[in-house]
Amino acid sequence: MSDIIIGIDLGTTNSEVAVVQDGRPRLIEVDGAPILPSVVGLADDDTLLVGQAARNQYALYPERTIASVKRRMGEDVRLPMGEREYTPQEISALILRRLKQAAEEALGQPITQAVITVPAYFSDAQRQATREAGRLAELDVARIINEPTAAALAYEADHKEPKNILVYDLGGGTFDVSVVRLSQDVTEVLASHGNNHLGGDDFDAKLVEQVTAHIKEHAGIDPSDNRPAMARITRACETAKITLSDAPFARIEEEYLLEKDGEPVHLSLELDRADYENKIAAYLDETLEATHIALKGAGLTATDIQEILLVGGATRTPSIQQRLEQELGLQPRSEMDPDLCVATGAAIQAAVISGQQVSGVLVDVTPYTFGTSAWADLEGEPYPYTFIPLIRKNTPIPVTKSEAFATTHDGQRIITVHIYQGEDPDALNNTEIGSFRIEGLSDVPAGNVIVTTFSLDVNGILHVTSREKRTGLEKQITIDNATARFEKEELEAARERLAALTVDASPEDTPSASHEALQAQTLIEKAEQLMESANAEDKEDLVNLVEGVRDALAAGDAAATEQAVAELSDLIYYLES
Ligand code: AMP
Numbered sequence: 001m002s003d004i005i006i007g008i009d010l011g012t013t014n015s016e017v018a019v020v021q022d023g024r025p026r027l028i029e030v031d032g033a034p035i036l037p038s039v040v041g042l043a044d045d046d047t048l049l050v051g052q053a054a055r056n057q058y059a060l061y062p063e064r065t066i067a068s069v070k071r072r073m074g075e076d077v078r079l080p081m082g083e084r085e086y087t088p089q090e091i092s093a094l095i096l097r098r099l100k101q102a103a104e105e106a107l108g109q110p111i112t113q114a115v116i117t118v119p120a121y122f123s124d125a126q127r128q129a130t131r132e133a134g135r136l137a138e139l140d141v142a143r144i145i146n147e148p149t150a151a152a153l154a155y156e157a158d159h160k161e162p163k164n165i166l167v168y169d170l171g172g173g174t175f176d177v178s179v180v181r182l183s184q185d186v187t188e189v190l191a192s193h194g195n196n197h198l199g200g201d202d203f204d205a206k207l208v209e210q211v212t213a214h215i216k217e218h219a220g221i222d223p224s225d226n227r228p229a230m231a232r233i234t235r236a237c238e239t240a241k242i243t244l245s246d247a248p249f250a251r252i253e254e255e256y257l258l259e260k261d262g263e264p265v266h267l268s269l270e271l272d273r274a275d276y277e278n279k280i281a282a283y284l285d286e287t288l289e290a291t292h293i294a295l296k297g298a299g300l301t302a303t304d305i306q307e308i309l310l311v312g313g314a315t316r317t318p319s320i321q322q323r324l325e326q327e328l329g330l331q332p333r334s335e336m337d338p339d340l341c342v343a344t345g346a347a348i349q350a351a352v353i354s355g356q357q358v359s360g361v362l363v364d365v366t367p368y369t370f371g372t373s374a375w376a377d378l379e380g381e382p383y384p385y386t387f388i389p390l391i392r393k394n395t396p397i398p399v400t401k402s403e404a405f406a407t408t409h410d411g412q413r414i415i416t417v418h419i420y421q422g423e424d425p426d427a428l429n430n431t432e433i434g435s436f437r438i439e440g441l442s443d444v445p446a447g448n449v450i451v452t453t454f455s456l457d458v459n460g461i462l463h464v465t466s467r468e469k470r471t472g473l474e475k476q477i478t479i480d481n482a483t484a485r486f487e488k489e490e491l492e493a494a495r496e497r498l499a500a501l502t503v504d505a506s507p508e509d510t511p512s513a514s515h516e517a518l519q520a521q522t523l524i525e526k527a528e529q530l531m532e533s534a535n536a537e538d539k540e541d542l543v544n545l546v547e548g549v550r551d552a553l554a555a556g557d558a559a560a561t562e563q564a565v566a567e568l569s570d571l572i573y574y575l576e577s
Pocket of ligand 1: 011170173241242243317
């Protein structure tokens with residue numbers, strides 16, 4: 001059996017190990033999970049704990065536990081743990097030894113060599129300390145590679161064309177952004193920037209602040225000095241934060257959290273995504289500034305970048321992806337698990353060193369974007385059919401995403417949920433693949449919250465559920481084969497739209513005028529469909545408004561067209577909802 005070289009991502013918060021087998025990279029599980037928390041501790045009876053067990057005791061016994069040792073690598077310090085002190089290399093070696101053991105168990109053979117990743121900014125002393133940790137764990141470090149390089153290799157294992165890649169890496173406690181130049185033979189980090197003390201833990205801290213203030217206000221007690229209570233709050237906030245990446249609300253329920261005057265204090269609080277996003281916005285601004293500094297350092301601008309890759313668990317936060325797309329005009333790639341792609345890249349580098357052929361990583365992703373429509377701004381104007389994507393193209397499947405919507409009229413008892421597949425910001429230019437109505441909503445003012453959830457499984461089956469938040473009233477639909485069935489119809493619909501465009505748009509029309517014409521045409525078709533089932537009064541209104549749109553179009557009067565289109569779309573929206 002040839003010597004296998006493993007790839008290791010030795011992270012500040014978590015570590016992972018991977019290997020290439022039969023040409024394909026695969027992650028190796030440690031204690032039943034793909035991620036090993038980078039925490040080492042001593043239990044009450046001095047048993048050595050590495051990983052989750054050590055992490056579990058961290059908040060309660062910090063004097064017996066060491067976390068984030070990576071921050072100390074290369075320093076000449078001794079870190080106390082229980083009765084003794086250890087060098088950072090020794091603690092890192094304990095993590096490496098656990099990863100090596102897991103690989104030996106999974107592969108059934110001794111492992112002696114590894115490729116280990118380090119941040120691009122690591123100094124020579126920090127790299128040497130990492131090598132030494134490897135030696136202490138009886139691992140010969142075949143190569144130390146930069147984390148952004150590893151991420152680029154994971155995404156582009158079989159790259160052909162030279163590319164400039166931006167790697168945005170936001171973990172639990174550190175942020176790095178690097179510009180990597182990938183070419184056939186050389187992979188080079190052109191520039192790197194970041195903040196060693198910024199990450200998902202800071203996002204948790206914002207929620208912990210909110211929860212602490214809530215407890216003070218509602219229970220009249222400050223939990224800050226109560227260690228077990230703060231440990232529970234911190235953990236609950238991290239879980240809620242992760243929920244908010246996929247859903248618009250998250251509930252925190254912690255029973256018997258504290259005692260006040262002999263009475264138990266329970267915590268029950270709902271967190272809201274929009275509110276949470278405001279709390280972390282300043283951190284995201286900081287990461288975007290760093291991104292521009294890295295680009296400048298590489299002598300490049302946003303348009304020179306061909307790919308943005310997301311690394312680190314905290315990049316699952318949807319507003320990070322949105323902000324990067326707005327800022328750089330390129331949709332970041334996130335089809336690989338952002339926690340695992342550095343280890344995967346290390347394994348690919350390891351395989352290359354040992355002369356193995358490597359093919360790309362296989363991930364099941366959705367080839368289309370799925371979403372719904374709502375009243376929202378489109379090109380700066382409120383528009384009833386603005387496309388709201390829930391599951392974006394290239395998202396790994398299975399996936400579940402939810403979004404909150406609100407009713408627009410007082411006393412609105414019915415809504416129609418339209419489900420579209422496509423990429424256009426105007427939902428009417430996408431393919432409608434299903435719709436349903438929910439009737440009997442509460443008789444309340446506008447703003448009644450409806451949570452819509454899209455779940456797409458590996459077989460391309462899409463479940464969509466909409467739920468009135470205050471009552472739980474819900475309706476759902478299942479669309480089989482959502483990722484394949486509509487290709488032909490979509491093609492035909494696109495052809496029709498193009499045909500409409502050439503008929504309606506005269507050669508001197510500006511692009512936005514053609515867009516208006518296209519929108520008008522689609523609305524007219526929609527109005528005609530509605531006329532079939534409308535009552536006499538509504539039908540007359542529809543006929544009049546359609547006439548108005550046609551007249552304005554014929555007169556070539558852009559302002560009048562816009563006005564007439566707005567009136568017609570208001571009526572259609574009203575009749576449909
Ligand atoms: P890493 O150091 O790369 O393992 O990243 C760990 C950080 O990612 C922690 O702060 C986690 O709470 C955070 N994280 C993990 N999953 C998610 C998620 N789905 N949404 C937001 N943050 C997440």
